[in-house]
Amino acid sequence: MGCLMKSNEHFMQMLLGLSEWETGREQKIGIQELSHLLCCTPRNVKLILRKWESEGLLLWKAGVGRGNHSRLTILCDITDFLASYFQKRLMDGKVGEAVELLHHKNLPAGAKRLLQETWDSQFGFVAIENDKRSQEILRIPRERAFSTIDPAFVAVAAESHFIQQICHTLVIFDLATQDFKPQLAYAWERNLDMTAWTFYLRKGVRFHHGRVLTGEDVTYTVQRLIQLDSPYRWQVDDIDWIEQRNDGAITFHLRKPNGFFLHLVSCIGMSILPHDVLFSESAIVGTGPFRMVEFTEDRLVLAAFDDYYRERAILDRVEIWRVPGSCSSKQRYQLSLAEDEATEDDSKSLEVQEVGCHYLNFNFRKPGIQHDFAFRQAIKLLIDPVQMIRDLKKETFTPAGSFLPERSQRMHFSSHTIEEAAHWLQKSAYQGEAVLLSFNDTKKVREEAEWLHERCQRVGIRLELQGITKGQFLSYDTAQHADMAMMGEVLQRDIELGLMEIYKNKCSLVHRFLDDDRLAIVEERMSKILQLQDSKERMRALEKMEDILKDEAWLLFLYHTKRFDHYHPALQGIAVDSFGWIDFSKLWVKSFVTSL
Numbered sequence: 001m002g003c004l005m006k007s008n009e010h011f012m013q014m015l016l017g018l019s020e021w022e023t024g025r026e027q028k029i030g031i032q033e034l035s036h037l038l039c040c041t042p043r044n045v046k047l048i049l050r051k052w053e054s055e056g057l058l059l060w061k062a063g064v065g066r067g068n069h070s071r072l073t074i075l076c077d078i079t080d081f082l083a084s085y086f087q088k089r090l091m092d093g094k095v096g097e098a099v100e101l102l103h104h105k106n107l108p109a110g111a112k113r114l115l116q117e118t119w120d121s122q123f124g125f126v127a128i129e130n131d132k133r134s135q136e137i138l139r140i141p142r143e144r145a146f147s148t149i150d151p152a153f154v155a156v157a158a159e160s161h162f163i164q165q166i167c168h169t170l171v172i173f174d175l176a177t178q179d180f181k182p183q184l185a186y187a188w189e190r191n192l193d194m195t196a197w198t199f200y201l202r203k204g205v206r207f208h209h210g211r212v213l214t215g216e217d218v219t220y221t222v223q224r225l226i227q228l229d230s231p232y233r234w235q236v237d238d239i240d241w242i243e244q245r246n247d248g249a250i251t252f253h254l255r256k257p258n259g260f261f262l263h264l265v266s267c268i269g270m271s272i273l274p275h276d277v278l279f280s281e282s283a284i285v286g287t288g289p290f291r292m293v294e295f296t297e298d299r300l301v302l303a304a305f306d307d308y309y310r311e312r313a314i315l316d317r318v319e320i321w322r323v324p325g326s327c328s329s330k331q332r333y334q335l336s337l338a339e340d341e342a343t344e345d346d347s348k349s350l351e352v353q354e355v356g357c358h359y360l361n362f363n364f365r366k367p368g369i370q371h372d373f374a375f376r377q378a379i380k381l382l383i384d385p386v387q388m389i390r391d392l393k394k395e396t397f398t399p400a401g402s403f404l405p406e407r408s409q410r411m412h413f414s415s416h417t418i419e420e421a422a423h424w425l426q427k428s429a430y431q432g433e434a435v436l437l438s439f440n441d442t443k444k445v446r447e448e449a450e451w452l453h454e455r456c457q458r459v460g461i462r463l464e465l466q467g468i469t470k471g472q473f474l475s476y477d478t479a480q481h482a483d484m485a486m487m488g489e490v491l492q493r494d495i496e497l498g499l500m501e502i503y504k505n506k507c508s509l510v511h512r513f514l515d516d517d518r519l520a521i522v523e524e525r526m527s528k529i530l531q532l533q534d535s536k537e538r539m540r541a542l543e544k545m546e547d548i549l550k551d552e553a554w555l556l557f558l559y560h561t562k563r564f565d566h567y568h569p570a571l572q573g574i575a576v577d578s579f580g581w582i583d584f585s586k587l588w589v590k591s592f593v594t595s596l
Helices: 002-017 031-038 042-054 078-091 095-102 109-121 157-166 215-227 261-265 373-382 385-392 418-427 443-459 470-475 495-504 509-513 516-530 535-551
Strands: 026-028 058-061 071-074 124-129 134-142 171-174 179-182 185-190 196-201 239-244 249-254 290-295 299-304 317-322 348-353 356-362 397-399 434-440 462-468 484-490 555-567
Touching (some): 002 031, 031 042, 157 299, 179 185, 261 495, 385 397, 434 470, 443 462, 495 535, 535 555
Parallel strands (some): 434 484
Antiparallel strands (some): 058 071, 124 134, 299 317, 348 555
16 A cells, blocks of 8 residues: 555656646656656666556657657546545645645646545535544635644634634633633632632643643643743733642732733633643643644644543534635535535525724834824825725725724714825825835735725825735734734734733734833833723723824724625534634534535
8 A cells, every 4th residue: 555655646746747647648758857757766767667557557658769759648547546646635634735736737627627526525514434433524724824823822813713622721701791701710719909819720620631630730831921921921920929729729829909810811821731741832732622633734633522521522523724825714614515405505604793903003113204193194094994995895894993893883984085195294204215014915905005005106105015924924023124014903702801912912013013102101001901990991991092092193993894604504503702713612513414
């Protein structure tokens, strides 16, 4: 079997270098050229060719004498060969190689149709039969590359959701009740001045590697955030020391009163990790309903954890495959049903209003015209969200005047003219210098950046565009280069914590673009907010902070988005979790899918 696999891989390696893949068509190619394609000596090429001839894969005619070219003819059914090879790539998790083959320019039309059908059948809910029972799997296509899923550094909504399926926190914020529910802790209490918070750990909670959760794991998780200087470190900076008791209770002793502490221990950075396992991003160990099986640049594979301390997930596996340039989020929860069982019209739509917004941010860490209030006002009028939504026909967008859609809905928005923008530009110190705008390099945001570029040209602003990936936004020092940036924030279910993160998390573009003076203003306000015990008071204070951003034009709010995910009516247990994703652990299918 191993020799056959290697032979097939060699044969595919040769095909990728040929100009023709049609069965029965003779083509010229020399031994030296094949030697280069197969990365072996001419002698070995001749041995491989004889083997392929004996297997009926091809016919080889060696050219004898000057001017007589060697000729090769493919004899095997190329569609069958490619289909088998394609399926093997998918089974081995080599999704990138499978996608490359599917899009290869030489792929014959018949083979392309077959491979496309095979590809389409991979996604949604599928059942794979094995010796014991059917495995129920959800496969989700995803266009964007994976970024970090280390709880200490995660900064993207989807990756945060994946962590929540693998790891748990002490408590969790409940979206429906707007209150906290037990998770790894079954109860908690605090002292009167809010400087000591005690959590009672559940008994018998097991990590994916089998060991029972203890207070030492909680302490390790906090210390890790500090030692790594995590962007979430601010959430544990008030902790003076941690007391572990024999009864399984753990007490956080704080340096000063903190009425916001429950929000902080429920955050993604406080996902509890085991102290006795060296952390690896490709083998994260947690206590959640799914354990990590595989994490590569091509896919993330999660399997149900049989010893989960709550109800076992009904799904056996969840696989998120990276599919560059060939999928839509609308495919996210489709079922792979046979054609006679369902049609596209059977799909239902799940409408998800993303809490958060897209915005344009000015970089005050770098010298430049963006420090000029009149210039910022000119940009504000040029990137008028009402006009942009109208021009770009963005039906699922609504203008934003806040990070929160509910607050924006209470505001009035009107369109502005190019002449108004030109008036503010004349009042500024702008002298025709280039202004660099970085943006999240997706098709949607690039379209918006190019729209702004055209409007800037009309008033004489020389805007330069720089598309970078979300991963580059997090690793690349944007603050050293960009004068402005376009970015989006998706807040978690705990809106208060989400808003605090915007200002306090060092990965946040808002935080990274504030200079020391502006940052001091923000820090002073956030420090006071953290000490407020009443949620309504905190929200009013956070709204005032938001108004400063807007009035001073430190940041320009652009738009909110809605997302529509399609799903089959047989899909049950739909519960939108934080970050606008469905909780995988609750999903099941009433009338199951065709087997693969």
